[in-house]
Amino acid sequence: MNRFALAVAIFFAATGLARADGFLSDADARDALQRAMNVIASGKVERGMESLRPHTTFNSDQFASLTDQFLIIQKSASRELGKSLEAEFMCLERTGASVMRLHYLQKFEEAGIPWTFTLYRVSRDWMIIGMQQHGTLDGFYCFDESEPEGRGTGMQPIQDL
Template sequence: MSSPYCGHLRGLDVRQRGRPSIALAKPTPSPAAVSFPNIHITGRFTMKLLSRAIAAIALVLAAASASAQGVPTIEDLKKATDAAMETVGRGDLAGGLKSIQPLFVVSNAEFESTAGQANLAFSVWSTRFGASRGHEFIEEKRLGSSLVRLTYIHKFDLHATRWQFYSYRGKSGWTISTLNFDDKLQDLF
């Protein structure tokens, strides 16, 4: 029998001479949360194997370099994320993520590893929440002229998951610096 307690991987701190460090919290009964530099997966997972696999991927992600191709406008960014969420809403998580891969600030190897682990999380959600039933755009929030957060929900039969794309406008245009997806709908209010 698996325990309802899962460790939390809080994220990566790269302030110490470029070397990542990982802080593990004490086990708690709250939802397991796995944070990657660019993709965050949260849910009530009780599967030890899934938690360990995702933690291993976090270590791989911390070590690789990043590059991304940007798009010139927020409207272009939104078109790309809308198309990705349309694909995810049809039940094709890997295809949705792959469609926006060039916008992410991670290497191809990092992205592929993380997408594989995200597929595991998606299968757990599908088992728990039912079949995919589409998506809905919720909000665009801009901070200054260089930051934007696009928020969506991915609908299932019994529940929905929240998706947040955090983007930055740098010298190559708008790129996706972080993607969070979780089942914490209450945080939308």
């Protein structure tokens, strides 16, 4: 690699403009997100978030801001809901061939906090374009996968909280 190409590669990596690594399949995304959620549920929010960083489209400032927000929410949740126990995969929703959402529930002693990850298919890879923690379980539903395309009249509420 010549010096110019090396300098350009270092510039893009340093500024956060280099292309991130996507997931090749739904299963790859689900496995990586479950691992990250397990780390987050164990109390290591920054470490869990950092494991997702290569798979997002966020620049460094956006990612740091999201991580800081999630740290504040986790500290508050621990005070109000007790100890974080585990993370549970709830469902995958798909809209067309290019957008999907994966829903997880971070369980605490007193209640749970829903997490939603929105992914967009870039070329053949899935990239995380959105991360969200919901403040309440109210309205947190997954579509019934037995219906055509996962859509229709039957939305199934999350059971056994």
